[in-house]
Amino acid sequence: MSIPTLRRLAVVSAAVVSLCVPGMARAASGDRGLLETYQPVTHLDPAEQFRPASVQSFVADSDLEQLNAGSWSLVDPSPDPGDLPGPGTGTWRLNQDSCTPALTLGGLACYSAAGNEGAGASVVYGRVAREPGEIVLQYWFFYYDDVYSYTYPASNFIWQAHEGDWEAVNVVLSEDGQPQFVGYSQHCLGQTRAWGSTPVLGTHPVAYVADGSHANYFSAGTHPIDVRCIPPPAIAFLQAAHLPLPADHAFDGGDVAGPRDAGGTFTHVREIDDGHPSWVSFPGTWGEVQYFHAPAPIGTVPFGTSPQGPAYHALWVDPLGTMAGWPVG
Numbered sequence: 001m002s003i004p005t006l007r008r009l010a011v012v013s014a015a016v017v018s019l020c021v022p023g024m025a026r027a028a029s030g031d032r033g034l035l036e037t038y039q040p041v042t043h044l045d046p047a048e049q050f051r052p053a054s055v056q057s058f059v060a061d062s063d064l065e066q067l068n069a070g071s072w073s074l075v076d077p078s079p080d081p082g083d084l085p086g087p088g089t090g091t092w093r094l095n096q097d098s099c100t101p102a103l104t105l106g107g108l109a110c111y112s113a114a115g116n117e118g119a120g121a122s123v124v125y126g127r128v129a130r131e132p133g134e135i136v137l138q139y140w141f142f143y144y145d146d147v148y149s150y151t152y153p154a155s156n157f158i159w160q161a162h163e164g165d166w167e168a169v170n171v172v173l174s175e176d177g178q179p180q181f182v183g184y185s186q187h188c189l190g191q192t193r194a195w196g197s198t199p200v201l202g203t204h205p206v207a208y209v210a211d212g213s214h215a216n217y218f219s220a221g222t223h224p225i226d227v228r229c230i231p232p233p234a235i236a237f238l239q240a241a242h243l244p245l246p247a248d249h250a251f252d253g254g255d256v257a258g259p260r261d262a263g264g265t266f267t268h269v270r271e272i273d274d275g276h277p278s279w280v281s282f283p284g285t286w287g288e289v290q291y292f293h294a295p296a297p298i299g300t301v302p303f304g305t306s307p308q309g310p311a312y313h314a315l316w317v318d319p320l321g322t323m324a325g326w327p328v329g
Contacts, residue, residue, distance in 0.1 A: 035126035035269050038137050038171040038179065041204050041258035042267075043220065045211035045251050047153055049112040050165075052141040052257060052267060054123040055081055055279060058164060058286070059094060061114055067091035081279040092284030093306070096145075096163050101291045102300055105154060106147040106161025115144035122257050122267040125310070129319050134180070135173040136319045140272070140310045141214070142166055142286075148213040152249040158294045162306040163287025167214045168315055169207050170323065171195075179203075183323040184216035185315065186248075187229035191329030193218055204259055210248035218329050220252040226327070231303070237294055272310070280311050 042052065064076040064084070072093070076083075085092055099110035125140040146165035150158035168190075170183040179195040182205050199206040199218060207216040210223070217223050225246045227235065238245060256264030275281045287306025293299065307313075314322045 031128040032126075032269070032271060034128060034135070034173070034177070035137055035139075035271065036259065037203050038173075039124065039126070039204055039259045039267070039269055040139050040169040040171075041201050041206045041256065041262040041264075042141070042216075043206065043208045043250075043252055043256055044254035045209060045249060046254040047211045047249075048209065048254055049108065050115055050143045050145055050214075051255065051265070052122055052124055053115070053144055054120050054270075055142055055286075057115070057120055058096070058142070058144055059084070059279070061096055061098065062094040063097045065093050065095050067093075082277065084279050084282040085284070086278070086281045087283050089283070092282070093288060094164070094284060094286055095288045099145075099163075100288065101145075101147070101161035101163060102289075102302075105149070105156045106145075106159050106291065106293070108145070108147045108154065108161070111145035111147070111163070122265045123270055124267050125272045126269045127272050127310070127316075129316075131320050133175050134320065135175065135177070137171040137173065138310075138316070138319065139169045139171075139269075140166060141168065143214050145287075146213060148246075149211075150246055152211065154212060156293070160290065160292045160303070162290035162304075164285070164306050165214050166286070166307050166310055166313070167209075167216060168310070168313075169205060169216055170315070170319060171205060172320070172323075183319075183326060184218065184329070186215035186217070187213065187225060189226050189229060190216075190315075190323065190326040191218070192323055192326050193329050201258075202261055204261065208250040208252065210250040213248055215248050215250075217248070217250045220250055223248045223250065231292075234292070234294075237298065274311060280309060282309055283312065284308070 059081045064079040065072040066075050099107045127138040129136040143165040147161040168185045172180045181194050182198050183192045208220045257267045285306040289302045290304040292303040310316050
């Protein structure tokens with residue numbers, strides 16, 4: 001048998017083995033292959049006005065500001081993600097320069113117009129975290145803005161709003177690459193579920209995204225928000241007014257995004273890790289002050305800040321430990 005014939009046989013044999021053993025094919029393709037194999041499918045609520053987007057548009061629309069002597073000063077009116085400051089350089093924030101969440105209904109109309117103007121391609125930021133005995137695939141979604149309305153559809157009755165929003169879907173694999181369970185972020189916590197009972201499209205977990213808050217759920221519908229994530233003053237106000245506690249609304253029928261198999265908007269997977277790209281290390285907040293609004297006598301009041309980026313979340317630092325504190329969904 002000639003050497004070229006042997007080579008052809010070797011190539012054919014390798015192809016047959018890779019087709020018969022999917023796990024081996026995935027292992028050979030590395031981290032990107034794993035991230036693409038388990039990339040989530042997101043079902044947005046029909047009323048949702050923001051899509052998972054690249055950070056580029058938001059940064060380009062923002063002023064880079066630094067806190068000095070108790071006040072914010074403009075440092076760069078046209079920042080670039082690759083040039084954002086790193087850790088230990090001061091207190092920073094990105095401030096979307098044409099809108100503010102202090103406006104009616106958290107400035108939803110303004111942010112929606114700005115976000116739709118240059119949102120670009122649909123993007124999810126993927127990270128592979130290897131823990132002892134397990135592999136955690138993290139999918140970080142960035143939304144231009146977060147406006148949670150107590151009513152559905154949204155109204156100016158009661159709401160909470162901040163610029164920039166980071167949410168995550170996690171897929172946990174065994175050391176040999178078998179899916180074990182998933183973890184979906186929801187407000188200050190999240191929910192976990194065994195892989196066998198997770199809604200999937202092939203190998204892709206399906207997440208239903210709540211209108212405004214972008215919390216991720218395992219099914220469409222109305223979902224009570226965990227009371228641990230509701231500020232006590234808000235609970236007291238609602239109880240005094242004889243109103244039910246807040247809930248998320250994640251109905252089906254909106255845009256579907258994810259891998260090409262999902263048949264909707266194709267979402268690109270872009271790999272991130274500690275310090276890569278450089279904007280991952282940006283220590284500031286992705287937006288200005290957060291606001292809460294309720295009828296008089298409360299009105300519109302500042303309440304915290306916009307979130308920091310993925311690397312500053314407990315879920316990034318200790319993914320398994322963080323998800324261990326989440327209830328089973």
